[in-house]
Amino acid sequence: MIEVYHNPRCGKSRNCLAFLDNANQKYKIIKYLEEAPNYEELSALIEKLNLKPIELIRQKEKIWIDHFKNQQMTDEAIIKVMVENPILIERPIIIKGNKAIIAREADKIEAFFQDL
Incomplete structure (x- = not known):
């Protein structure tokens, strides 16, 4: 079953x-803003995405800019920040099995399903 991390207020x-x-x-x-992933779930998602935690952060969000930008943080600390502030998680994310993508463009979504 395909899972989608979704924010209904987001056009993408x-x-x-x-x-x-x-x-x-x-x-x-x-609806990850209502039911935020815990540390283990988010760590597993990052592994499926094959990204570094910082690459999953929405770095233009005010909370990031005001509280975390330009700080030296470990991967673990970045994941904890996303768990505590799920608005910082990039979206949408499609998960199928052990693979996932940030699905902001239709061509990326198409390619994802062709590669499965």
Whole structure:
């Protein structure tokens, strides 16, 4: 089953769901702002994305700029910041099995499903 980290207020996230609907893909929505992932879940997601934790941060968010920008932080500390402030997690994210992508562009979503 496909899982989608989704923020209903985000246009890119809504576009991702529309793409999946048009492709007749079944999926489960994870409203990560309402049910934030814990440290272990987020660590596993980062591994599936094959990213460094900092690459999953929305670095233009006010909370990041005001409290964390330009700080030297370990990967573990960055993950903890995202757990405590899920608004900082980049979106949308599509997860299928042991693979995941940040699905902001339709061509990336298409390529993801072709590679599965």
